[in-house]
Amino acid sequence: MVKNSFISVTFQEKKKENSGSVEFQVLSFTNKIQRLTSHLELHRKDYLSQRGLRKVLEKRQRLLSYLSKKNRVRYKELISQLNIRESKNR
Numbered sequence: 606m607v608k609n610s611f612i613s614v615t616f617q618e619k620k621k622e623n624s625g626s627v628e629f630q631v632l633s634f635t636n637k638i639q640r641l642t643s644h645l646e647l648h649r650k651d652y653l654s655q656r657g658l659r660k661v662l663e664k665r666q667r668l669l670s671y672l673s674k675k676n677r678v679r680y681k682e683l684i685s686q687l688n689i690r691e692s693k694n695r
Contacts, residue, residue, distance in 0.1 A: 627668050627679075628672075628679070628683055630668055631668050631669060632687065634668070638658065641654055641657060642658065666692065669684075669692070670692075
């Protein structure tokens with residue numbers, strides 16, 4: 606699966622299956638966002654999936670704002686690794 610290979614490449618220095626870390630949660634939300642986005646390209650009127658996508662985006666944004674307040678270096682590294690744009694309100 607794509608998620609497992611990306612996790613092993615990106616976060617090798619971390620403990621195995623550290624699913625509680627902020628980085629891991631942001632990574633899993635990013636994978637979910639990519640899947641929902643590709644689904645919505647085919648099914649434009651799937652409003653429940655649109656709602657789910659908005660909820661996941663908000664959760665990821667909250668985690669990223671927490672990480673930016675807690676440790677700015679880890680935040681910058683994570684954003685660069687996942688190719689996420691930095692929010693304007695930072």
